[in-house]
Amino acid sequence: MAATGPPRRGETDDPAALLVARLRAVVLTFAALGAALAFGEDGHRGLQYALAWFAVPAAVALALAADRLAVPLAAALGAAIDVAVLAATVLAFPDAAGAIGAAFLVPVLLSSYTGGRVLGAAVGAAGIATIGVADVWGRVGPSTETLLLLTIAVVVSLAVVGRADALLLRSTSRAQFHEARASLIVEHLAESIVVTDRNAKVTQYNAAAASLLSIPPGAATCEAVLGLRIEGRPLDCSAGCGLQAVEASRDSGGVEASACADGAHPVPVMVSVAEIPDASGETVEFLHTLRDITKLKLADEAKTLFLATATHELKTPVTVIAGFLHAIAEPGVADELRSTAIEIMQRRADELSGIIQRVLLASQIESGGLELDLVPVDAVAVARERTTALASATARTITLSVEDDLPSLLGDEAALSTVLDHLLDNANKYSPRESEVAVSIDVDDSAVVLAVSDSGDGMTSEQAEHCFDRFWQADATSRRKVGGTGIGLYIVRSLVESMRGSVSVASTPGEGSAFTVRLRRYDVPEPASPGTGADRLVPEPSIVREFMRQIGVDTQEIAP
Amino acid sequence: MTNLLAILSVILGAVYTSYGLLTIADLTRGWRRHGLSHFGLAWVAMAFTCGPHHLEHGLHLLADGRTPGGLELVAVIAGFPAGVIWFLLRVEATAGGRGDRIVSGSSRFVRALPYGAVLYGVAFVVAAAAVLTTAVQFPPMVAANVLLVGLYGMIGWYLLRSQLANHRAIGHWSMSGLTLTVVFPTCALMHGAWMAYQVAGRYQADVHSVVIDWLAVPAAAYFLWVVRGLHAGTVRDWNEATTGVVRDPAVTPSVVH
Secondary structure (H helix, E strand, O other): OOOOOOOOEOOOHHHHHHHHHHHHHHHHHHHHHHHHHHHOOOOOOOHHHHHHHHHHHHHHHHHHHHOOOOOOOHHHHHHHHHHHHHHHHHHHHHHHHHHHHHHHHHHHHHHHHHOOOHHHHHHHHHHHHHHHHHHHOOOOOOOOOHHHHHHHHHHHHHHHHHHOOOOOOHHHHHHHHHHHHHHHHHHHOOEEEEEEEEEOOEEEHHHHHHHHOOOOOOEEHHHHHHEEEOOEOOOOOOOOOHHHHHHHHHOOEEEEEEEEOOOOOOEEEEEEEEEEEEOOOOEEEEEEEEEEEEHHHHHHHHHHHHHHHHHHHHHHHHHHHHHHHHHOOOOOOOOHHHHHHHHHHHHHHHHHHHHHHHHHHHHHHHHOOOOOOOEEOOOOHHHHHHHHHHHHHOOOOEEEEEEEOOOOOOEEEHHHHHHHHHHHHHHHOOOOOOOOEEEEEEEOOOOOEEEEEOOOOOOOHHHHHOOOOOHHHHHHHHHHHHHOOHHHHHHHHHHHHOOOEEEEEEEEOOOEEEEEEEEEEEEOOOOOOOOOOOOEEOOOHHHHHHHHOOOOOOOOOOOO | OOOHHHHHHHHHHHHHHHHHHHHHHHHHHOOOOOOOOOHHHHHHHHHHHHHHHHHHHHHHHHOOOOOOOHHHHHHHHHHHHHHHHHHHHHHHHHHOOOOOOEEEEOOHHHHHHHHHHHHHHHHHHHHHHHOOOOOOOOOOOHHHHHHHHHHHHHHHHHHHHHHHHHHHOEEEEHHHHHHHHHHHHHHHHHHHHHHHHHHHHOOOOOOOHHHHHHHHHHHHHHHHHHHHHHHHHOOOHHHHOOOOOEOOOOOOOOEEE
């Protein structure tokens, strides 16, 4: 078996001890063989067999020694007991020496295989074969014993070489595997890794670092590759790793910095450093781990903006409600004024409720807690209800164009209503009152297509690209003008995707926008995906692989 | 009894030899893509010694009218269904079918297997001891059978260990794996029966069986060496290569309750 991990009791990694153990085993083996040859000439056949077979446990001990076991007591004692038992048996029945030797080899062979000692098994198998040959040849030739012993000696030598080769191959194979594995892990890490030596020369960086830092060709120094700046000041790495000193002075497990290898485009990063020691424990390299925090910073800014906007949105109706409450609390308020105040407060309370519901829905989406049961939904009925509601609430014209005999879509009725409400609300807010808002429902081979278009302000292509992002609004002016929290279109996209559909926008500044929602038709089955449906990919039938699988050898079965 | 054992032996011989042919076809298909498979070659070597062993023995029984021992007959009868089922499953897989059946949970049939195996083992040892009371001799052929008992027993042990591990991991049994696990111990016991009868002087080795069984020893040793090497990571084989895939809706094993 492979010698892995720290040595256990009775084991050693000391090369000198291993060498002594191996030499001792070799000496024992060949001393036994030599003695057997010497006794053979005097006709002591039983003793000769016993000594010859001493080579077997001695060879097994040799194999144990190759596996880091420095001839422990068990191996030596086991060999001694084996020899004693064998010698006694053979001396008692000298005529059955061959058969006894063969029988003795069975436990040697089994224990050798069970313990992973191929050498012992090889010697055992070869020994039995040799006995067979020697028994036959011994009847016609003069030197059966010599042939037997020489054969065993050759087999032992070959087996030792084979064992050494196997160990070397195994250790090389393991080293190659670990090296390839480590390279693969480093190369596929999402985090950027840059390794520098003590002279601030870059010795290695991974693909993520190359992509994040836009490393110029030929760059080899820490400054040229990383260009780290902390609080605007370049990091001085001339006297060792400058980052290490900064990191040591702070409690947190990283330092916020900006990486600017090309000198023009700083990237905000969270960077940490670790020492890489050599075999003697001396630090020879520094491992820099960088995490791009651009998105985190943007999200942080967006959240701050959202808080300001949402607070403003909430404050306006609350202020109105509070003002009217004070007004009607005064004695002698006319009934007409009281009922007007209540009506306005009611409307403002509905607005408040709507804002809170949007925030709650966005939070639910964010936490992954939104689960929809997809069922057939009549899109026309939903669209008709929502357009009528908005038209009556805003007193503006909304046209609804519908194809005849539209199939149901696969979705959730409440989610579809929310999607249409947000799109219609957007169209209403961002288009002039006298302009038209149009809703159309169409169908293609696989989807029901809903479109909401307006003739309002429209968006630039960059704005259209980001309009489904969280907390996004066209610009500060529109935010002040039309209000809103910037999460409406984010909710639309999330709900549509939860219904396994898609949403897109086409917009021209000054001409208006058209939002298109595609949701699957209920009457068209979903195409099977690999590995889940009946038409999945499966391994080629192979007797060899099937047997390997059944005998516990892992096989890789992946699609090309 | 002679005719029954002869017919079963001839069928098993044809079946095992056919494994070898199917495996050669498999090796030929995969050779260019994955290279040499020691596992496949070793398996072919075993199939081409096990198959001819049974064929030779069946034909000798039919031609010579030799009276076989009961121990051998029982071993062949015990291994026959498993060997044939495994073969049929492989043929099914080669023809594009499932190639396996899932035995869900631990059915009565599976639960009975270990008890049956222990009973059979004990009965075998007792019967073999009774046979050995008649006479004891050690012809050279005994050594080959001793080794084959050990080698096939070890392969059976590896298979049993894998089946138990698979069952712990996935909660059901594979018919393909179970049959394969039954085949090797019964082969070992069949050679054990031969060993007992040879030691007792009842079976005389003929030249065909001597040659075939001595060829079977290195074949089985080679197979065991490959399996050990694959487990230890010293042998590279098709298990490290990625396999091709085909679209086939019929490969999911059906459930056997």
